[in-house]
Amino acid sequence: MMQLFRRHPQLQAAALMFPGAFWLIAFFLIPLAIMGVISFMSRDALGDPAPPYTLNNYLDIFRDVRFNPSISLDGGFTVRLIEGLYVDLFWRSLWLSLISTVITLLIAFPVALFMARLPRRYRNLALFAVMIPFWTNFLVRTYALQFMLRGNGPINTLLRALGLAPIELLFTPTAVMLGLVYGNLPFMILPLYTSLEKFDWTMIEAAQDLGANAWQAFRRVMLPLVSPGVVAGSILTFVPAVGSYVTVDLMGGGRTNMIGYSIAQQFSTIANWPFGSAMALLMMIVVTVAAVLYFRSSRGEQRTIV
Amino acid sequence: MSEFAVEMHNVTKVFGDVVAVDHVTMGIRQNEFFAMLGPSGCGKTTSLRLIAGFERPTTGEIFIDGKPVGNTPPFQRDVNTVFQSYALFPHMTVEQNVGFGLEMKGTPHAELKRRVMQALELVRLPHLATRYPHQMSGGQQQRVALARALVNRPKVLLLDEPLGALDAKLRKEMQLELKTLQREIGITFVFVTHDQEEALSMSDRIAVFSRGKVLQIGTPLEIYERPNCRFVADFIGETNFIEGTVSEVRNGFAVLQSNGRTFVGRAGENVQPGIPAVLSVRPEKVQLVEQPATSVNSYDVRVMSVAYVGSDTRVVVRLGEQDIDVWEQNSVSTLDPNYFFAPGETAWLTFPPENALILTD
Ligand SMILES: Nc1ncnc2c1ncn2[C@@H]1O[C@H](COP(=O)(O)OP(=O)(O)OP(=O)(O)O)[C@@H](O)[C@H]1O
Ligand SMILES: [Mg+2]
Numbered sequence: 001m002m003q004l005f006r007r008h009p010q011l012q013a014a015a016l017m018f019p020g021a022f023w024l025i026a027f028f029l030i031p032l033a034i035m036g037v038i039s040f041m042s043r044d045a046l047g048d049p050a051p052p053y054t055l056n057n058y059l060d061i062f063r064d065v066r067f068n069p070s071i072s073l074d075g076g077f078t079v080r081l082i083e084g085l086y087v088d089l090f091w092r093s094l095w096l097s098l099i100s101t102v103i104t105l106l107i108a109f110p111v112a113l114f115m116a117r118l119p120r121r122y123r124n125l126a127l128f129a130v131m132i133p134f135w136t137n138f139l140v141r142t143y144a145l146q147f148m149l150r151g152n153g154p155i156n157t158l159l160r161a162l163g164l165a166p167i168e169l170l171f172t173p174t175a176v177m178l179g180l181v182y183g184n185l186p187f188m189i190l191p192l193y194t195s196l197e198k199f200d201w202t203m204i205e206a207a208q209d210l211g212a213n214a215w216q217a218f219r220r221v222m223l224p225l226v227s228p229g230v231v232a233g234s235i236l237t238f239v240p241a242v243g244s245y246v247t248v249d250l251m252g253g254g255r256t257n258m259i260g261y262s263i264a265q266q267f268s269t270i271a272n273w274p275f276g277s278a279m280a281l282l283m284m285i286v287v288t289v290a291a292v293l294y295f296r297s298s299r300g301e302q303r304t305i306v
Numbered sequence: 307m308s309e310f311a312v313e314m315h316n317v318t319k320v321f322g323d324v325v326a327v328d329h330v331t332m333g334i335r336q337n338e339f340f341a342m343l344g345p346s347g348c349g350k351t352t353s354l355r356l357i358a359g360f361e362r363p364t365t366g367e368i369f370i371d372g373k374p375v376g377n378t379p380p381f382q383r384d385v386n387t388v389f390q391s392y393a394l395f396p397h398m399t400v401e402q403n404v405g406f407g408l409e410m411k412g413t414p415h416a417e418l419k420r421r422v423m424q425a426l427e428l429v430r431l432p433h434l435a436t437r438y439p440h441q442m443s444g445g446q447q448q449r450v451a452l453a454r455a456l457v458n459r460p461k462v463l464l465l466d467e468p469l470g471a472l473d474a475k476l477r478k479e480m481q482l483e484l485k486t487l488q489r490e491i492g493i494t495f496v497f498v499t500h501d502q503e504e505a506l507s508m509s510d511r512i513a514v515f516s517r518g519k520v521l522q523i524g525t526p527l528e529i530y531e532r533p534n535c536r537f538v539a540d541f542i543g544e545t546n547f548i549e550g551t552v553s554e555v556r557n558g559f560a561v562l563q564s565n566g567r568t569f570v571g572r573a574g575e576n577v578q579p580g581i582p583a584v585l586s587v588r589p590e591k592v593q594l595v596e597q598p599a600t601s602v603n604s605y606d607v608r609v610m611s612v613a614y615v616g617s618d619t620r621v622v623v624r625l626g627e628q629d630i631d632v633w634e635q636n637s638v639s640t641l642d643p644n645y646f647f648a649p650g651e652t653a654w655l656t657f658p659p660e661n662a663l664i665l666t667d
Binding site for chain 2: 200202203205206207208209210211212213216220221224225
C-alpha cells in the first residue's frame with residue numbers, strides 16, 4: 001500500500017481527498033441535483049412533485065414582473081427598476097443582506113483592530129470572548145434578543161425610565177437587521193482579526209512618512225493589505241444573511257419577509273416543492289454571482305494604479 | 307536657513323522603565339553625512355524615530371531646520387525614512403511605491419511620472435519599474451526604498467541600518483553608492499549603523515551612543531584618534547587597554563602607574579592625578595624591537611603567537627599578566643621569514659607617548 005503511494009503520488013492525494021470528496025458528493029451534490037430535477041417538475045393531485053417536466057416554476061417567479069422604477073424607504077433605502085412579488089423578495093433580501101453586511105463590517109473592523117493590537121497574551125482571551133456566544137444555541141440567543149426588543153423588554157423599560165416614549169422594535173425590518181448583524185458578527189470578526197494580526201504596522205509608518213494622513217494610510221495601504229480578511233468576512237456574512245430563516249422568522253415575525261423564509265414556507269406550509277426548489281436554485285445562482293463579482297472587484301483593489 | 311538640519315536639545319525618551327534615549331543633545335549640520343553608531347539597544351532607532359515623528363520625546367525638544375517640531379505628525383515633517391526592513395508596500399509595483407509620496411502631495415500625473423523615473427534612474431532601476439517588491443532581490447528592494455524616500459526631496463533623509471540585510475560584498479558596493487548619491491544630491495543623511503567600519507568610511511561626523519547617551523560626536527578621525535572615553539576607544543576599532551592609576555598630568559600628557567610599570571600618553575578628557583584610568587594604544591601603533599631606543603613606554607615582553615593575515619602580521623605578546631596585540635603592516639622587508647620574532651622569544655614593546663591615550667574609566 002505505502003509503496004504504491006510512493007510510486008504514484010497522485011493516488012495518495014486521491015486517497016487523502018476521498019473522505020471529504022465523498023461527503024460533499026453524498027450530502028451536497030446529490031441533494032442539489034435532486035432539487036434541480038424537482039425544480040423542473042409539476043405537482044400531482046396530492047401536491048407531490050411529479051412529471052411532466054416544465055419551466056413553469058422558474059417562469060412563475062417572474063410572471064408578475066412590471067417595469068416600475070421607484071425608490072422606497074421601506075426596510076431601509078431601496079432603489080428598484082422592476083416590481084413583482086418574488087422579484088421584490090429577491091431584491092429586498094439582497095439589499096437587506098448587503099446593508100447588514102456593511103453594518104457588520106463597520107462594527108467588526110474596530111473590534112478586530114483592537115484585538116489585533118492587544119498585547120499577545122490578551123489576544124487569545126479576546127478571541128475566546130468572541131467565540132463564547134457559539135456555546136449557546138443560536139435559536140435560544142435569538143429568543144433572548146427577541147425578549148430584549150419586546151414592548152415591555154429591557155430597552156423599552158429603560159426608555160420609559162428616562163421619560164422617553166417606548167419604540168416598537170420587534171417584528172420590524174430594523175429588528176431583522178439587528179438580528180442579522182448580531183448573528184453574523186463573529187463570522188466577520190474572526191477573518192478580519194486573522195488578517196489584521198498579520199498586518200505589518202511599519203507599513204503604516206512608511207505611508208505616514210511619505211505624507212499620507214491617517215485616512216490615506218488606511219485607505220491606500222492597510223485596507224488593500226487586509227482585504228482578504230474583509231472579503232472572507234463579508235462573504236461569510238452576506239451569503240448566510242440572504243438565506244437566513246430563524247432570524248427573519250423570530251425577529252421579523254413574518255412581517256419582514258426574506259427569500260430564505262419564503263423558500264422555507266414553500267417546503268413546509270405551502271408544500272410546493274417544485275416552486276421552492278426553483279427559488280432556492282435561483283437564489284444560489286444570484287448569491288454565487290454576487291460573491292464572485294465582489295471577489296473580483298476586491299482583487300482589483302490590491303492593484304490600484306498610480 | 308539654520309546651520310543645523312536637525313537638532314536635539316536635551317531629549318529623553320522613556321518607555322515604561324527603560325530610558326531609551328537619555329538627555330541627548332546634538333546638532334546635525336546641513337548636507338552632512340551623519341552617522342549614529344552604537345551597540346544594539348543603545349537608542350539609535352529611537353533617536354531616528356523621534357526625529358521622524360513616530361515617537362514623541364518624554365522631555366526635551368527637537369528642531370528641524372531651526373524650527374521646533376513640537377507635535378508635528380510624521381506626514382507633515384520634511385524628512386523621509388528608509389526603514390531597516392525597507393517597508394515597501396507589497397501590493398504596489400516599484401513605480402507605485404516610489405510615486406506614493408508624490409501622489410499624497412497631489413503632484414500632477416505627468417510630473418509624478420517624470421520624477422518617479424528620475425528617482426529610479428538615480429538608483430539604477432528604471433527597468434524594474436513594473437515589478438512587485440517580492441519579485442526583487444534584497445539589494446534591489448533596498449534601492450527602491452531609497453528611491454521612494456529621495457523622490458520627495460526631503461531636507462533630511464533618515465536611514466535605519468539600510469544595509470543591514472545585505473551580504474558583505476553588496477554592502478560594500480551600496481556604501482559607496484550611498485555616499486556618492488549623498489554628495490550628488492546634497493541633502494542631509496542621518497545614518498544609523500552598528501558597524502563601526504561603515505560609519506568611519508562613510509560619515510562626515512559620527513555620534514557614538516551607549517545606553518541611550520551620546521558619548522562623543524566628531525569626525526571619523528577625531529573619534530578614532532581621540533576617543534573621549536574608554537567605551538568609544540573600545541567600540542571603534544581595535545585597541546589595547548592597560549589599567550592603572552594616574553600619577554601626574556602635565557602639558558597634555560599623563561603618567562599612568564600600572565603594576566609597577568610606568569606609562570606615558572596623551573591625557574584624555576577629565577584625567578587628573580590620583581584617579582583610576584586606562585591607557586589605550588592601538589595595535590598598529592605599537593612596535594616590537596630587540597633593543598629599545600628610549601626608556602619611555604618600553605618593557606620586555608614574551609611573544610605568544612604570530613599570525614600572517616595578508617595585509618599585516620598580527621603578533622600577540624605577554625606583558626606581565628596581560629596580552630597586548632601588535633600589528634605590523636606587511637611590506638617587502640617583512641616577507642623575510644626571520645623578520646618577526648618567533649613565539650617564545652623575548653622582545654621589547656615600545657610606543658611613543660603621543661600614540662597612546664590615557665582615558666577615564
Ligand atoms: N516601543 C518600545 N517599547 C518599549 N521599549 C522600547 C521600545 N522601543 C525601544 N525600546 C527599548 O529602548 C531601547 C533602545 O532601543 P532602540 O530600538 O532605539 O535600539 P537600537 O540602538 O536601534 O538597537 P539595534 O541596533 O538593536 O536596532 C532598547 O532597550 C529597547 O528595548
Ligand atoms: Mg535599531
